[in-house]
Amino acid sequence: MAQTINTEVTRTDARRKVTGTASYAADMIPAGMLHGAMACSAIAVGSVTSIDTSAAEAEPGVVAVYTHETLPDYKTVKGFYAGGPGSSSFWPMEGTEIRYAGQPLAYVVAESAAAARRGADLVSVEYSESGAAIHMDPEESFVVGAGEDSEGMILTKGDLQAGLDGASQTVDMTFTTPFQHHNPMEMFAATAEWRGDRLTVWMPSQSVRTLRAGIAGAYGLPETSVRVISPFVGGAFGSKAGITPYAMLTIAASKAVGAPVRLIVTRPQMYTVATFRPETQQRFRLGADAEGRLTAFEHVETAQTPRFDDVVNPGTHITRAMYACPNIRTEQRLSRSDTNTGGFMRAPNEMQTFFGLESAMDALALKVGMDPVEFRRANDTMTHPTADVPFSSRSLMESYDAVAQGFGWSERGREIGSMTDGDWLVGYGCATATYPTNILASNARVRMQATGSAYVELAAHDVGTGTYTIMAQVAAARLGLPVEAVDVVMGEGDLPVAPISGGSTTAASAGSAVHDGCMKIARQVAEVVSSMAEGPLAGVDPSRVTLDDGTLRGPDGQSQSLAEALQMVPEGEVEVVGTFRHPALTPELIHATFAGGYGTAGPVTPEMAMFAFGAEMAEVRIHRYTHEIRVPRLHGAFAAGTWLNRKTSHSQLMGGMVWGMGSALHEVTETDTPRARFLNANIAEYLIPVNADVREVRVEMLEERDDYVNPLGVKGIGELGIVGTAAAIGNAIHHATGKRLTALPFRISDMVSA
Amino acid sequence: MSKTPPDLRRPGVSRRGFLQGSSVVAGSLGIAASAQAQAQGETEPDSAARTIRLNVNGTSRQLTVEPRTTLVEALRDTLGLTGTKIGCNQGQCGACTILMDGIRVNSCLTLAVMAEGVEIVTVEGLADPTGDLHPMQTAFSENDAFQCGYCTPGQILSAIACIDEGHAGDAAEIREYMSGNLCRCGAYPNIVAAIEQVRDSQQG
Numbered sequence: 001m002a003q004t005i006n007t008e009v010t011r012t013d014a015r016r017k018v019t020g021t022a023s024y025a026a027d028m029i030p031a032g033m034l035h036g037a038m039a040c041s042a043i044a045v046g047s048v049t050s051i052d053t054s055a056a057e058a059e060p061g062v063v064a065v066y067t068h069e070t071l072p073d074y075k076t077v078k079g080f081y082a083g084g085p086g087s088s089s090f091w092p093m094e095g096t097e098i099r100y101a102g103q104p105l106a107y108v109v110a111e112s113a114a115a116a117r118r119g120a121d122l123v124s125v126e127y128s129e130s131g132a133a134i135h136m137d138p139e140e141s142f143v144v145g146a147g148e149d150s151e152g153m154i155l156t157k158g159d160l161q162a163g164l165d166g167a168s169q170t171v172d173m174t175f176t177t178p179f180q181h182h183n184p185m186e187m188f189a190a191t192a193e194w195r196g197d198r199l200t201v202w203m204p205s206q207s208v209r210t211l212r213a214g215i216a217g218a219y220g221l222p223e224t225s226v227r228v229i230s231p232f233v234g235g236a237f238g239s240k241a242g243i244t245p246y247a248m249l250t251i252a253a254s255k256a257v258g259a260p261v262r263l264i265v266t267r268p269q270m271y272t273v274a275t276f277r278p279e280t281q282q283r284f285r286l287g288a289d290a291e292g293r294l295t296a297f298e299h300v301e302t303a304q305t306p307r308f309d310d311v312v313n314p315g316t317h318i319t320r321a322m323y324a325c326p327n328i329r330t331e332q333r334l335s336r337s338d339t340n341t342g343g344f345m346r347a348p349n350e351m352q353t354f355f356g357l358e359s360a361m362d363a364l365a366l367k368v369g370m371d372p373v374e375f376r377r378a379n380d381t382m383t384h385p386t387a388d389v390p391f392s393s394r395s396l397m398e399s400y401d402a403v404a405q406g407f408g409w410s411e412r413g414r415e416i417g418s419m420t421d422g423d424w425l426v427g428y429g430c431a432t433a434t435y436p437t438n439i440l441a442s443n444a445r446v447r448m449q450a451t452g453s454a455y456v457e458l459a460a461h462d463v464g465t466g467t468y469t470i471m472a473q474v475a476a477a478r479l480g481l482p483v484e485a486v487d488v489v490m491g492e493g494d495l496p497v498a499p500i501s502g503g504s505t506t507a508a509s510a511g512s513a514v515h516d517g518c519m520k521i522a523r524q525v526a527e528v529v530s531s532m533a534e535g536p537l538a539g540v541d542p543s544r545v546t547l548d549d550g551t552l553r554g555p556d557g558q559s560q561s562l563a564e565a566l567q568m569v570p571e572g573e574v575e576v577v578g579t580f581r582h583p584a585l586t587p588e589l590i591h592a593t594f595a596g597g598y599g600t601a602g603p604v605t606p607e608m609a610m611f612a613f614g615a616e617m618a619e620v621r622i623h624r625y626t627h628e629i630r631v632p633r634l635h636g637a638f639a640a641g642t643w644l645n646r647k648t649s650h651s652q653l654m655g656g657m658v659w660g661m662g663s664a665l666h667e668v669t670e671t672d673t674p675r676a677r678f679l680n681a682n683i684a685e686y687l688i689p690v691n692a693d694v695r696e697v698r699v700e701m702l703e704e705r706d707d708y709v710n711p712l713g714v715k716g717i718g719e720l721g722i723v724g725t726a727a728a729i730g731n732a733i734h735h736a737t738g739k740r741l742t743a744l745p746f747r748i749s750d751m752v753s754a
Numbered sequence: 755m756s757k758t759p760p761d762l763r764r765p766g767v768s769r770r771g772f773l774q775g776s777s778v779v780a781g782s783l784g785i786a787a788s789a790q791a792q793a794q795g796e797t798e799p800d801s802a803a804r805t806i807r808l809n810v811n812g813t814s815r816q817l818t819v820e821p822r823t824t825l826v827e828a829l830r831d832t833l834g835l836t837g838t839k840i841g842c843n844q845g846q847c848g849a850c851t852i853l854m855d856g857i858r859v860n861s862c863l864t865l866a867v868m869a870e871g872v873e874i875v876t877v878e879g880l881a882d883p884t885g886d887l888h889p890m891q892t893a894f895s896e897n898d899a900f901q902c903g904y905c906t907p908g909q910i911l912s913a914i915a916c917i918d919e920g921h922a923g924d925a926a927e928i929r930e931y932m933s934g935n936l937c938r939c940g941a942y943p944n945i946v947a948a949i950e951q952v953r954d955s956q957q958g
Contacts (some may be wrong), residue, residue, distance in 0.1 A: 014895035017903030018887065018910060020837020020877035027836035060801070061820075113831065114822045185841045185849055185904040185938045234839070234904025235938050267842040464902030464939050651898050651941060658940025683936065684846035690933040694942040 004477040008647040012469045012483065013232075013462065022232045025202040026189035026264050033191070034063055036250055036263035037116035039106040039123040040272065041098045044132035044338050044676035048096040048105060048125060055122040056108055061115025064257050065123065066107045066249075068093045074252035075218035079341065080242050081309045085214030085596060087242035087275055088341035090308040093249065098127070099307060100340045101134075101677030102272025107249050109257050113264065132676035136304040136335035138281045144312050144332050152317060153332040157386050160285075163296030163327030167287025169367040170296070173360045175284075176743045177352035179304070179669035180277040181270070182345050183683055186234020188265035188274060190247040192254035198225045201251065202262075205230040205491075206241040207500035209459050212493030213596025214243045215251065228493035233501075236463040238344040239274050241502050246273045271681040275343030276669065278304035278311055282356030292370045292378040294325035297385075301353060302333040309341040310334055315353030318436060321609060322357065324381035338676050344502060346659055347719040350435060351726070355663070355744060358431035358727030363740060372430050372731065373400050373409065373615075384609035392608040392708035395639030396432060399615040402700050403430075403637035407617040416738045424621040424630075427736025431724035433636065436603030437610035437715040439582045440499035441590045442509045446475060446517030447575040450566035454479050456517070457489045460498035460510045465718055466648030467506055473644055474511050474712065478518030480550010480562055496577060497594055504716025505600070507644060509580050512710040517578025522547035522562060524574050529565045536560040582710060608708050612715040614638035616657065616724045620732035627751035631661055631729060633696045639704040640715040646701060649717055653699045656721020662689045664726040665745050806870050810835065811879025819866045825859075826850045828866035829876060837877040837907050841936070848935035851908035852876050858915040877907035880914075889955060890914050893948035901939035909935045913949045922953045 016022035039056075053065040076091040078084025092104045106123045110116035144153045164170055184204075191202040199221070205211050208228045216226040233240060246265055254261040265273055280303040287296035299319045305311040316330035345351075365375035380397050383390055404410070412428040413419040419426035444458040456475050462468045472486040479486075489495065498510040526545035529537045529552070537545060540554040553559045566572065581590060584605035592599030603610045619633040634657050643649050666687035670679040680686045699721075706713045726744055733751075734740050741750050805818045810833065817832045826843075829835045829852075838861060841849030845863040852861045853875040880888040890910050893899070900906040912935045916922050921931035928946050937945065 010895055011898065013903070014898075015887070017900055017906050018877075018891035018894050019881055020835075020907045022903050023836070024839070024904060026840070027830075029831065029834065029836075112820065112823065113827055114820060114824070118822075183938060185839075185847065185902065185936065187840065187842070233902060235902040237938070264840065264843075267844065267846070464900075466901070647898050648901075651901055651939070651944065654943065655901060655940035658942065682844065682846060683842050684844075688936060688938060689940065689942070690936060691942045691945065692929040692933040694929070694940070697943055 004473045004483055006643050006646065009469055009473055009483055009645050011466055011648060012472050024186055024232045024234050025191065025204045025230060026262065028191055028202040030191065030193045030260040033260040033262055034109050034111060034257060035113040035116040036253055036261045037108045037120040038104045038246065038269060039108065039120040040269055041101060041103040041105050043098060043127045043129045044101040044134065046098050046127050046129040048098065049128050050126040051106060052124040053106065055124065056119040059115060059119045059122055061111040062108060062119040063111060064109045065119060066253055066256065067105065068095055071107065071252055072256050075248055077214045077218050077243050079309055080343070081311055085210045085243045087244045087343065088309060092245050100272060100338055101675065102269065102340070104245055104249060104273060107253050109253055109261055132338040134337055134339060134671045134673060134676040136279060136337045138302045138335055141302045141333040141335035144310060144334055153314065155320065155386060156329045158327035160296050160298055160327045160329040164285065164287045167295045168290045169364060170285065170287040171360050171364045171367065172285045173363060173742065175282040175356035175359060177280045177355060178744060179279045179671070179678070180345060180663070180667045181669050181686060182237040182239035183686060183688060184235030184237055184239055187267060188246060188270055189263060190250040191260060191262040192251040193260035194255050197221060199251065200227040200229065201247070202229050203247055204233040204236065204240050206233065206236045206461055206463060206502050208461065208491060208493040209497055210500065210596045211243055218248070226493065229491065230461065231491040233461055233463040236501065237346045238348060238502060241500060242343070244274050267683055268681040271669065271678045272340050275341060277345035277348065278342035280304065280352045282353055284356055284360040286360055286364050288364055288368050292368045292375050294323055294379050296327045297323065297325040298329045299357065300331040300333065302335055304342065305334040305336055306339050306341050307336050311342045313344060313348040315349040318349050318434065319353050319357045320386050321384055321611060322432065322434065323379035324385055328386055347435065347722045350719065350723040351663060354431065354723045355726040355730070358724055359730050359742070362429065362727070362731040362734065373404060376400060376432060384604060387604045387609055389604065389607060389609050392610045393641065393704055393706040394611065394613055395702055395704050396613040396615065398702055399613055399637040399639055402702055403615045403617050403635050406698060406700060407635040409617060416735060419736065423624045425624060425736040427620045427732040427734065428617065429620065429728045429731030429735055430615060430617045431727035431731060433614035433616055433638065433720055433724035435504055435612050435716065435720040435723060437508060437612060437709050438503040438505045438603060439584055439601040440505050440509045440599060441585055441593045442498045442513040442580045443496035444498065444510060444513035444517050444578045445496050445575065446514060446521060446578055447573060448479055448521050448562070448566060449573040450563065450569070452481060452485055452563050454481055454486045455489070456486060456514055457495050458498040458510055458513065459493060459495040460490045460506050461501040462490060463501050465501065465506065465652060466645055469648060470507055470511060470644040471514050474514045475518055477549055478515060478547060479521070499593065500598055503600060504718040508710050508712065508714040508716050511644065511712050511714055512580035513578045515578065515711050516580060517576050519547055520576040520578060521574045522552060524576065525562060525565045525569060526552055528569050529560065532568060535568060537565070580710065610709050610715070612638065612640035612717060612720050614720055616728045618728040618732045620729055620736055622733065622736050622751055627748045629665060629733065629746060629748065629751065631665070631695065634661060634725065635698045636721060637700040637702060638717065638720055639702040640717045640720060641704055641706040641709060642713040643701050644714060649701060650699050652717050653721040654697050656719065657697055657725050658689050658694055659722040660725020661693070661729065663722070663744055664729040668745050804867065806867055808869055808874060809872065810874045811876060821865065821867055823866045824862050825864040825866045825869050826861035829861065835876050835878050839904055839907060841905065848912060849905050849908045851912045851935060853911055853915060856915065856918060858912050875911065877910060880910065889952045890948070893951045897944045897948040897951065899944040899948040900941050905935060905937045909937065909945055913945070916949060917953050917956065922949055925950065
């Protein structure tokens with residue numbers, strides 16, 4: 001039996017993806033389908049004084065034009081940050097109020113996509129405009145849930161001032177990170193089809209159960225009347241989690257017009273009809289003694305939030321888990337401005353905070369006179385610094401040592417600006433990566449047949465993460481089948497509950513449910529065959545039969561393959577529901593997940609702190625005269641428990657590092673400040689790394705065992721790779737030039753100015 | 755797939771224009787088509803739908819489209835060939851890349867009525883009728899040259915053309931000539947490896 005876990009397995013959906021037969025939401029074309037298009041607000045704040053839809057209605061092919069006055073039976077849901085399934089607490093087209101630029105104001109239905117777009121262009125809106133500000137003012141900020149320390153938004157341990165006073169070296173540094181947009185390659189889309197009071201929605205989703213529960217709730221329908229179908233998702237990165245206004249508008253428009261309607265959101269509209277990464281400010285005050293041990297650690301994060309939602313992505317909860325320090329203070333603040341609601345974008349708590357933390361650590365290492373890697377080693381800890389529980393596993397320094405060896409860190413020049421190659425200034429930088437191991441309840445239906453096939457069904461998603469493949473691998477390994485013999489069905493709301501594909505939870509939580517299903521199959525089969533008169537396991541106490549990757553083993557060395565034993569079962573197959581309920585999951589959390597929400601436990605439980613770790617190193621070259629910044633090498637070593645699939649894991653970590661490079665050098669949603677709107681709302685002027693930007697990216701995956709996190713020993717890795725990359729590149733720039741850059745992204749202009 | 759460079763000598767289109775990248779190509783084709791239309795004396799714009807024939811993956815297909823219908827929407831919504839993806843609908847991302855007479859083109863910047871008389875190849879036309887994958891499809895699978903798979907049909911067609919054009923000499927050249935196809939998952943190093951694998955097998 002070939003090894004099926006911790007090895008390289010080609011994606012089971014690879015053939016579908018290279019032949020164009022993987023079906024994404026907008027590929028579904030129900031009979032009689034019409035096309036939707038939105039007209040969005042040209043102003044940021046104010047109100048609609050009139051909308052003239054006559055020209056749009058006269059456009060050939062246009063079937064209907066809906067506004068806040070004319071769209072019947074339009075429903076909304078509560079926003080995520082208010083505890084609901086929605087992407088926002090403010091819903092457009094409920095009235096005349098305009099609260100952000102790009103807010104949908106009219107919805108056109110037409111016989112073709114071209115006619116719908118033209119119709120949307122012809123909608124004429126008169127506005128009453130008020131003043132607006134798109135950027136936050138960090139001076140006008142507030143603490144989330146002030147006074148409620150239970151939320152941990154302000155946390156103090158020890159005496160910060162004493163730690164700063166007693167330090168031999170300190171840094172006080174402030175960093176800023178910009179608005180960023182996810183920009184998945186697949187544009188947002190929703191197709192709705194009503195048949196009586198039964199509704200089908202095709203929509204790319206990271207959480208089909210959330211969508212189904214939320215939509216059914218909004219329309220007062222039983223969940224069984226709503227189908228949500230999302231078999232393939234063309235990238236999500238956090239942008240396809242909640243129920244968005246464009247989805248609910250499409251559902252309402254389809255109902256009103258009496259035909260299926262498909263909306264493909266335009267690329268520019270994608271910037272304002274879903275979420276984004278809010279801009280932030282990160283202040284770090286750190287102190288260290290002469291030996292390089294931290295004596296003081298303060299992190300205050302201030303993040304942008306809209307007027308009508310408190311978008312809390314608590315990065316300080318992650319930074320304070322990193323390094324041993326007796327005196328720690330963290331504070332989580334928000335500052336309001338006039339935008340749509342932000343949300344989670346790949347490593348929503350970590351990307352921007354670790355740019356700050358790891359840049360500040362680099363600066364402090366330099367002041368103390370220590371090698372940056374050795375400075376991390378001096379402050380490494382196997383105990384969570386503020387929660388005082390051990391890490392279930394933590395291979396941070398193993399990661400540093402592994403990446404340092406392959407990268408050639410020992411050849412790094414000690415002095416700033418000491419490495420050159422012709423006209424290129426060369427710098428090496430490093431930074432820590434981490435990501436919390438979040439835990440969610442999950443179920444999975446597993447069926448095995450005596451013919452040697454197995455079926456795994458669960459409401460999980462493959463957003464490019466390789467989920468179809470790893471779920472098949474887990475079942476194949478446990479049941480003793482080839483991976484190809486396991487058929488995995490996901491991405492539908494009526495399948496067994498599985499977590500949101502967010503927070504890097506699916507492999508660990510849903511995978512553990514599949515594992516449990518396989519163990520239950522073995523138990524059921526053992527009970528049948530042990531009660532039989534004949535057979536290798538006849539008469540054996542079934543409770544003492546174990547499953548050893550496809551083989552049932554009795555206590556005295558008896559054994560029978562599961563497939564063989566299944567042939568003795570009258571039905572010729574066994575079907576079970578596997579479950580994953582980590583001890584840290586309270587009944588309330590389990591209930592939340594099963595109600596369509598996000599009942600997340602961890603990363604800190606009463607017994608353990610659960611995090612994946614890694615270390616990244618970057619080589620940067622800056623041209624002495626043109627000042628262009630190049631990253632010829634990006635290396636990372638990571639430890640995240642069990643690797644299920646070394647091929648898809650490698651791709652996730654590499655892709656994360658490419659994202660990190662994007663944050664460092666490319667990505668920023670520019671703003672038109674006077675008009676309070678996002679400016680470069682397309683995928684050419686919002687720069688993301690292209691093929692020519694990415695040179696050598698090397699990923700090393702270390703072995704690590706963690707029996708606490710879940711039965712598979714898996715920690716999520718979808719977001720780990722991005723964390724630390726921007727700081728590693730920034731630290732390398734400092735090493736090459738002596739310039740300490742504190743604002744993302746880094747640009748040629750930063751290299752030219754003093 | 756033919757390794758022979760496609761015939762680039764068509765009215766109004768320079769070889770250099772074609773080689774500059776797919777969005778430039780689509781623009782050039784637009785100029786060519788309108789120049790041709792004017793030469794035939796059609797001066798009044800006519801917005802009425804018309805029936806055209808497209809040669810897609812070796813099959814002639816008849817369809818009725820408006821003049822403003824883009825090729826990608828005709829392929830997807832009218833002919834049901836949804837393997838070609840729309841990633842931006844404004845010629846920025848390359849997800850809708852197809853081949854027209856062997857040349858890579860952004861089908862979102864091409865009107866369907868401009869595509870008559872050329873051989874169109876979409877991702878559905880790459881595997882042979884028995885189901886054997888094109889070597890580039892196999893190489894993309896083996897090298898995990900994608901994650902979400904949404905940009906993949908466009909990447910594969912662009913990759914085939916990249917080799918046919920003679921722009922796969924080394925990794926740096928591949929990176930440069932594949933930079934019109936964005937991949938948000940960041941699979942670029944694996945895409946380059948897949949193209950090198952096919953290039954080497956064709957040379958061998």
